[in-house]
Amino acid sequence: MAAGLTVGVSLLSYGQSNSRFGTVGGYNPALVVVAVGTTIQFHNQDSFDHTATDIPGSAFPQGNPIPSSALVQSGTDVAQSGWSSGTLTAGAYSQVLHASTPGTYLFGCFYHYPTMRGAIIVE
Numbered sequence: 001m002a003a004g005l006t007v008g009v010s011l012l013s014y015g016q017s018n019s020r021f022g023t024v025g026g027y028n029p030a031l032v033v034v035a036v037g038t039t040i041q042f043h044n045q046d047s048f049d050h051t052a053t054d055i056p057g058s059a060f061p062q063g064n065p066i067p068s069s070a071l072v073q074s075g076t077d078v079a080q081s082g083w084s085s086g087t088l089t090a091g092a093y094s095q096v097l098h099a100s101t102p103g104t105y106l107f108g109c110f111y112h113y114p115t116m117r118g119a120i121i122v123e
């Protein structure tokens with residue numbers, strides 16, 4: 001397996017910070033910077049449910065843009081539109097997501113957007 005990064009998922013542990021995309025939080029790191037070829041996995045560190053789900057576009061919408069289809073796991077690459085961890089129960093890990101294509105990919109939690117959101121930058 002290629003070098004991988006685990007992103008912690010916790011509404012309780014990881015507070016808000018400012019970024020050039022606006023406020024991010026609930027993930028650690030919330031601004032994920034990786035090289036092409038890296039893999040990313042999300043790990044729920046809370047005792048309740050979260051998701052990490054692709055948000056299309058280059059800016060965070062005000063209202064929650066994440067559809068209920070996000071509750072089912074889909075996608076194997078962050079460049080795939082609509083990828084989602086599905087519901088991550090307490091302690092669960094997401095599928096392994098590949099970072100194959102340079103770009104910026106916004107993501108958030110179905111349950112806790114806009115408090116929980118972040119960005120993956122693949123360079």
Ligand SMILES: [Cu+2]
Binds near residue numbers: 050110111112
């Ligand atoms: Cu959440």
